[in-house]
Amino acid sequence: MTRVRRPVVPGWFTDTDTGAGFRLLGTRCGTCGAVFFPREDFFCRAPGCDGTGLTEVPLSPRGTVWSYTDGRYRPPPPYVSDPEVPWQPRTLIAVELAAERMVVLGQAAPGVSVADLRVGMEVELMPGVLGEDAETVWTTWWWRPVKTDGTDAADGVGGVYGAYGGLGAGDGRVR
Numbered sequence: 001m002t003r004v005r006r007p008v009v010p011g012w013f014t015d016t017d018t019g020a021g022f023r024l025l026g027t028r029c030g031t032c033g034a035v036f037f038p039r040e041d042f043f044c045r046a047p048g049c050d051g052t053g054l055t056e057v058p059l060s061p062r063g064t065v066w067s068y069t070d071g072r073y074r075p076p077p078p079y080v081s082d083p084e085v086p087w088q089p090r091t092l093i094a095v096e097l098a099a100e101r102m103v104v105l106g107q108a109a110p111g112v113s114v115a116d117l118r119v120g121m122e123v124e125l126m127p128g129v130l131g132e133d134a135e136t137v138w139t140t141w142w143w144r145p146v147k148t149d150g151t152d153a154a155d156g157v158g159g160v161y162g163a164y165g166g167l168g169a170g171d172g173r174v175r
């Protein structure tokens with residue numbers, strides 16, 4: 001059986017199957033230019049602005065690490081996790097997007113630990129998998145360090161992601 005790939009929150013990022021063009025989707029106020037993520041579709045939240053014309057904009061695919069931690073608690077929904085399975089800490093990164101002047105939180109790609117990160121480091125967005133059940137692979141976004149010449153910080157990440165790329169094919173992987 002082929003599992004359906006479905007975003008854990010519809011409308012927050014582009015179709016994960018588009019690969020290289022993967023982007024988070026926010027909205028921009030046509031009145032004051034403020035950008036929102038999570039997206040704000042009806043009313044501008046900027047103080048003093050009464051704009052209602054908000055259009056979808058893809059956010060910058062790269063940013064810098066503003067803060068990070070490893071999640072030692074089980075996150076609330078929409079995070080998908082099996083309460084029967086012991087919680088595995090995952091690295092969380094708050095990423096500052098300069099152009100949008102905002103900070104976006106997200107999981108680090110598998111294999112990225114807090115030891116791999118430092119404030120100010122450049123990271124990039126990539127398609128991720130939040131969880132899966134019998135019918136569905138729930139997709140999300142991950143951040144990973146930008147690979148720079150002379151270092152191999154992202155090497156292991158790419159390998160792990162390659163393995164994840166097969167999850168949607170119903171290949172019988174066990175959680």
Ligand SMILES: [Zn+2]
Nearest residue numbers: 029032044049
């Ligand atoms: Zn506005």
